[in-house]
Amino acid sequence: MPRRTGSADLPLHTGRVPQWLASRMASLGAVVTQAIVHHYGRDEFLQRLSHPFWFQSFGAVMGMDWHSSGITTSVIGALKRGLGPLQDELGIYVCGGRGQHSRKTPDELRLLGDRVGLDGAKLTRASRLVAKVDSAAVQDGFDLYLHGFFVTSEGKWTVVQQGMNGERRQARRYHWHSETLKSFVDEPHSAIDGPEQGQIVNLTDHRADASRTAQLELLADLGPDRIVGEFDRLTGTEPAQAVLPHLVMPAHHDVRPKDVFARRLHGTLAAAAERGPIDFPELLLTPGVGARTVRSLAMVAEVVHGAPYRFRDPARFSLAHGGKDRHPYPVPIKVYDETILVLKSAVQNAKLGREEEMQAIKRLDDQARRLERTARGPSVDALIAAERAASPELDGRSVFGWERDFAAQGKRTGS
Template identity: 35%
Template structure:
């Protein structure tokens, strides 16, 4: 199940006493899942934005808070590094995003996962969510989850500074094409989506355009910019009965000094495939939009504007488990949280002793709840 959840920016911090309970609850839930399904089962669950949001609700965070991503990932990171559970969380919010490379080397020593592979996955995923997809959100959270089998999931979050809303991207493929297992947030005005399956020919065109050389690319960009000032774009859609609305990326791209320097980095090691393009130094949103503009206006190869936002059931009912820190749907209830924590702890201990009675009971409870809400 994949889905979307609205994530408005919430001010304030989780109180220390509440954060301690949240960490205990998170640790117990994670241990149950790893015991039942292994670390890969946990990562599969985290790849679903609705499961992620429900998990956030169950431990007491607000059902719709942008801060839920930071809190959940911070707790999971602390738990993963303090215990031997078969997975590790790298990166995080703000400056912690820059720790992925160093932490991937530590993860290689601990789990045997290739640090190069982990860092490559991190870079491709970051490019997918913030360069190949351009939807108006600036990245401020980036975390990679790895197991001994390798990097398996990136969770990234961006903020729209105008609307003060957040979007969370769940990326489970080391690929530019359709890399998202889910995207949570409001529907956005997507400027371009080069990750879309229908953008495959456009991505190939980007590589071909770069192969024509820097001076040729700049001339094509000038021609594209000039064409956008023409009275009509009908010459690009000859044969159609009606003109389609102009695309969001039909805006001139100014070849500033920074833009030219970015091109110089690209041409220091030009890509020969879209896989190499995803890792090319110098490629940023502005260069990508210039390539999309040239591909469409000059070569009639458009880039998709489809929003990859996924839709499903609202996870709000999970917020009734123990309440939320801001009192939605009712104030956080530490007594209920402690009872849940005690139950989970007993279930884990009994499962270690060979008795899976409580784990089976929990599975039956999940099945019953599924029937009730279907």
Template identity: 35%
Template sequence: MMLEGIAELPLHQGHVPAWLANIMKRLAKAILEIMVEEFGPDKVVERFSNPLWFQAFNNVIGMDWDSSGSTTVTTGILKEVTWRNPELGFLVLGGKGRSARRVPEEIPYTIELLGLNSDTGKKLEKVSRIVAKVDSAMLQDNYTLYHHSLFVSENGVWAIVQQGMNLKQGMARRYHWFQDTSFYEDPHKAVAGVKHDLVLNLVSRGSGKARKTILDLAKENPNEIINEYSSLFNKLRGQREILSYITPSRTGRIKFEHVNKIAVYEPLPLPKYLLEKLRRTYEMQPKNLDDLLVIRGIGSKTIRALALISDLIYNEPPSTNDPVDTPYDPFIYAYAIGGKDGVPYPVNKNDAEKIIETLEDIIFSAKIGRKEKLLAIKKLSKIKIRFRITY
């Protein structure tokens, strides 16, 4: 089920009441136990890298079917359930806001609980940092990251779910990653959402030459780069150099037919600000994009400036396409127990309890040796059919 991508969701207000949160935890735990028994923890982690399956899981446990909270609340529920039940064979790290920055602190505990080696821990920490940088600096789509969760199995299989917010449009966008994907060439597949203009997409297959140029620029003498950048910066602000009145041909290298795309790169960093970043990068001499992105202080503004130089001076423009595919609506799964905000109907506590008891009974039967996996699946199918008829 190698499917990663982006899901786009509106921002909702409100909170999950305690009684519903308890139902969501019990239901999530029951479903996860059956899935681990049936598929193993590696496959469960892989499922969460699928934005469509993630949304369906969110709907089944009773969270709003279309809100930004379907990411933050669901991963919060999953984190609590997995850490309280490490026997599931996988853990969820990170979360919203400050919790997102705690992933490096949580990795050592994860390694200990899951029995992984220290090399895996170092790899996970690097992966977490690079994926966050890619979706904030290499893909600049006007969504600011505020949520980052790392899923790790007992075999070291990982997935990442992170979310960005666009306050102007009142929308959140979710990014899904799985370990076998490329970091820098079309990492988002089966993308669900709404297309936007003015996107700087340096992880597009069509941005290969731009990525190479940016890496080359980062290893060059920063003073030379700043001279070029300052010239472009002034032109984009409507200023003209004195020499341009004497030798107009001096500007011939700059292809102004690209200027109509410059809105993609705004706001641009000041040359003085950029020089400090480039000096640090020049001293580090990054060998690849991984090395470049993990340099302290290298973020969206620096990458944006280097992309501008790549485009206007060296004629290696990056892609401006938003990596969004056809939207998909897993709304039918919201009919399992209802939703927090009453869509498609309010959560019925008694019905939810019956479903949880049925699932827990299946799990208990499996644990005492009478697995009867096919029978368990049939029971789940009957539950689904019964609730479709009732509601």
């Protein structure tokens, strides 16, 4: 049977990702994907995408707003751009997107099928059924506006789509995975992410099979005109809907201590300090940047190698590269660019059979897990304060501008 992995409350955010961040998200998303495929294969990457907590953490490590609905749009967009030139090499194709891009998904899938030999008609049917189930069979008050379809050269796929509830200023994300799909109408989701808000009509729940059958019988035996009269005689004996574990994304923008598993954070910091001088000595020759980059690499390494249970606190991954809205701190461009360069070098060398750099990055993750039980470190608030103080030196940037400009302005005004 297909499995549901949880749900999450996602504050609904509007706006666009600035180009300076969008280009970096595309680069980082592509190289992380390559690393996952290199170590674990295409199927595992699809599995990761279908896991809601990993997906949110992936977006957070890219510098997006760690708690918001915007992660869904930006991650799908970044992967579509970043994997485009690599799609035939990796055998992973990204279709769809937000708004009009969502509506073009069937055409994209048909063209892709013709080009690479997939069953385009079958994929198109799957895409349409997935959208129809989450817009009609699951009546939860969210209107779909985004549909991302990830498919491999073997025809396996994952769908990530999202709906919004404008009145509540909330979004709900739905995850599907073809490997666990037995039926489009009988518990098809790998996960549904979004806020709990009372009773939901979910005709895809396994326990609603009798209800689906009864509806067909009513249509056949009575016709639509008599169904309204029959409804008045019903006494409310529907079974309760399944309650999924869910990740609650708070409304506050700032990262607070309660949002982060400090033990795991301290393990990451300790691993970076311990393994960095051994595995990345050349980075440490860059004053003010190298050691900081190793810390970001350790967090990215967990996104590549971590087990599902490691992603229950997506806020922790925002401490790798900050966030575009200055939460938890401005994006440190020097660190971000160096992280991408190191990962690209590791991937390129691995393609040539030289695994040393890829294994060094993996050791960061291994060491973090070993150390987290005993490691001690700064509080979340202290770490964020230190990052904000260092931001001008690290080319910190947000949608509000460069941090060095704010610092210079503060000096001129004496504030």
